[in-house]
Amino acid sequence: LFVEIDTNSTPQVKTSDYLVPTYMYIGWNQRRPVFSDKKTRQALSHLVNKDQLIATVMRGMAISTNSPIYFGRPEYDSTLNKYEYNTTKAKQLLAEAGWTDSNGDGTLDRVINGKRVDFTFTFLLNAGNETRESIALLLVDEMKKVGIQAQAQKIEWSVFLENLKSNKFDAFIGAWVNDPSPSDLYQIWHSSQINNKGSNYVAFNNRRADELIAMIRTEFDESKRMAYYREIQQIINDEQPYTFLWILKYPTAYNRRLQGVEFYTVRPGYILNNWWVPKGMQKYTSPN
Numbered sequence: 001l002f003v004e005i006d007t008n009s010t011p012q013v014k015t016s017d018y019l020v021p022t023y024m025y026i027g028w029n030q031r032r033p034v035f036s037d038k039k040t041r042q043a044l045s046h047l048v049n050k051d052q053l054i055a056t057v058m059r060g061m062a063i064s065t066n067s068p069i070y071f072g073r074p075e076y077d078s079t080l081n082k083y084e085y086n087t088t089k090a091k092q093l094l095a096e097a098g099w100t101d102s103n104g105d106g107t108l109d110r111v112i113n114g115k116r117v118d119f120t121f122t123f124l125l126n127a128g129n130e131t132r133e134s135i136a137l138l139l140v141d142e143m144k145k146v147g148i149q150a151q152a153q154k155i156e157w158s159v160f161l162e163n164l165k166s167n168k169f170d171a172f173i174g175a176w177v178n179d180p181s182p183s184d185l186y187q188i189w190h191s192s193q194i195n196n197k198g199s200n201y202v203a204f205n206n207r208r209a210d211e212l213i214a215m216i217r218t219e220f221d222e223s224k225r226m227a228y229y230r231e232i233q234q235i236i237n238d239e240q241p242y243t244f245l246w247i248l249k250y251p252t253a254y255n256r257r258l259q260g261v262e263f264y265t266v267r268p269g270y271i272l273n274n275w276w277v278p279k280g281m282q283k284y285t286s287p288n
Contacts (some may be wrong), residue, residue: 002070011230021070021178026243027062030203033112041094041240045083047142057134067233075229080237108147120149121170127154165197185213204241
């Protein structure tokens with residue numbers, strides 16, 4: 001929700017923004033045949049024009065990200081492939097994954113487990129989230145340009161969560177809170193969290209990633225832990241179980257009389273008890 005403020009008519013108001021380590025992403029359910037191949041998932045990431053979405057849907061209030069690790073952390077790998085918007089590259093990867101329009105009906109298809117499968121799927125969305133709906137509708141148009149037939153379905157929040165936990169979805173748009181401290185990747189990325197309503201909704205399953213998650217938890221040598229973090233980020237970046245979107249910027253406005261105003265990476269991003277107004281500028285007093 002954005003509220004416009006006319007700073008010309010309210011000169012006493014100071015506006016700013018701050019980053020909160022919450023990242024948005026698109027999750028591709030690897031249990032679905034259409035998403036089982038990593039080149040397909042890589043192609044889909046190349047069809048997401050993040051810069052345009054940030055400018056239009058987010059009104060500039062976000063910065064792009066490519067990792068589950070918060071970019072301000074030393075564990076973050078800045079060398080990760082950014083999967084820039086590139087329809088030519090997407091088409092190339094789709095062809096390499098075996099997707100063609102074999103029957104000329106305008107929809108890509110390929111043979112999976114001996115059966116021809118059309119590239120069609122549904123984005124699952126939680127109703128009432130206009131941002132995610134706008135993202136999905138724009139992506140539906142992008143997919144159509146290359147022969148992928150997608151649609152968006154909105155459902156109530158509790159049902160949405162239950163469908164994710166029960167694997168009843170093709171793709172979805174979601175968000176997680178980054179850790180401003182060293183991340184424990186177990187809950188979302190370990191293969192043990194795929195079943196029994198765990199948080200690995202997209203069924204990411206990589207043996208080396210499981211090993212790295214376990215080693216990060218027990219390694220005290222900082223340089224080794226850093227290497228493990230970077231390796232698992234490279235694996236996730238290559239596999240693209242998520243198309244990482246962006247980290248949110250939160251807009252803020254406050255009266256210029258306030259002193260001690262600072263913002264932090266830990267939610268909610270501010271400590272109101274640390275804000276104060278000099279006595280000579282105070283307009284309100286508490287009753288005795």
